[in-house]
Amino acid sequence: MVLVLGILIFSIQSFSQNNDSIPPMAKEGLNPSQRAAAIAAAKFTIARPLNIEFTQLMPYNFTLKDGNNSYPDSKVKGLAQAKINTNINIIQKKNWLFGTTLGYNYISVKADMTEPFSQTTKNVDNDFHYFHAAANVAYISTLFKKRTVFTSSIIVDGSEKHFERIRGLLSGTMVLKANERTKMSVGFVIPIDPLSEVPFIPTFSYEHKLRNGLIVDIILPKNLYLRKHVFSNGRLSLGAEMDGTTFYLYNIDGTDQKYQYRQLDINSGFVYEHLIANSFLITGKAGVRFTPSGRLFRKQDSYSDPVLKMSADPAFYFNIGISFSPSLLIGKKK
Structure with missing residues (x-):
């Protein structure tokens, strides 16, 4: 849900940038350094x-932890993830658009742990596959003389074995301000899911370019960054981003019961992005991952009714990625 929410907010930001920014003729008054900064900002947002x-x-x-019972400390010896996401x-x-979001997440875990169901200590070496897809519809309107975007999404997910869940998402976002230096919006998200632990999520996004070249970039509840364009095609960021890890498990207790594991991750540290060939972005991230909560629950139950709870120590992480977008050609010299 965080992924779909983030993509919707980014899409709304792009729309506001294209429709509510300063007129093209006004940009002609920018000096060369300001013009370069404006083009770079467009490429990355x-x-x-x-x-x-x-x-x-x-x-x-x-x-x-199982209720009030705690098991001996376990250790993850290695955890690797690969993600592929598309937004089309x-x-x-x-006044409206229809698109889709598709994603795949591969998780490989190696650990020494006390197995809760059998009460034995064993080495774990498992791979998990998680798929998700969403159909998104957005309607752009005007409310109180402010650009407002209403969206609805149908989300399905599952594993390589089974289709598992279908749920919905409704959201609304009002663009309060959008010009060359500042973009700000407020909104809400309503999950349509009987297993959801929260009925309403407020959202807020704020981007402001300071005169020293720093950029404050806040998208709540997704991320909080302080950014700086460096070199001719690079951007360096410092801050934190909320993410999540989830997958389904089968036959772990000797029955046909299906389980879902879900944890909240907060990745804090540095991010560097570099534009290549005007269409590719290479990204490197490094820092510390915090996991405030992780829970295993039966598929028919909710996150607030877990079979097991997990608490983890902070862990160092590094990430490398590549993004492709033909629309990054904006600002290319002719």
Whole structure:
């Protein structure tokens, strides 16, 4: 849901940038350095149709709890993830657009742990596959003389074995301000899912270019960054981003019961992005991952009714990715 929400907000930001920014003639008054900064900002803020990334975590300890019972500390010896996500606008009209979001997440885990169901200590070496897809519809309107975007999404997910869930998402975002230096919007998200633990999520986005070249970039509840364009095609960022890890498990207790594991991740540290050939973005990330909560629950239950809870120590991580977007050709010299 965080992924779909983030993509919707990025799309809305792109729309506001194209429709509510300063007029093209006003840009002619910018000096060469200001013009270069404006072009660079446009290249990095457009939603990216294709993103591929790999993440590696260093070893860390974690603890499992079953109600009031705690198991001995366990250790993840290695955790690797690979993600592929696409964001495609299929139909785009003046006041509405229809698109799709597709994603795949591969998780490889090696750990020494106390197995809760059998009460034995064993080495774990498992691979998990998680798929998700969403159909998104956005309607652009005006409310209180402000650009407002309403969206609805139908999201399905599952594993390589089964289709598992279908749920919905409704959201609304009002663009309060959008000019060359500042973009700000507020909104809401309503999950349509009987298993959801929250019925309403407020959203807020704020981007402001400071005169020293720094950029404050806030998209709540997704990320908080301080950014700086460096070199001719690079951007360096410092901050934190919320992410998540989830997958389905089968036959772990000797029955046909299906389980889902879900954890919240907060990745804090540095991000460097570099534009290549005006269409590709190479991204490198490094820092510390915090996992405030991780829970295993039966598929028919909710996240707030877990079978097991997990708490983990912070872990160092590094990430490398590549994104492709033909629309990054904006600003290319003729």
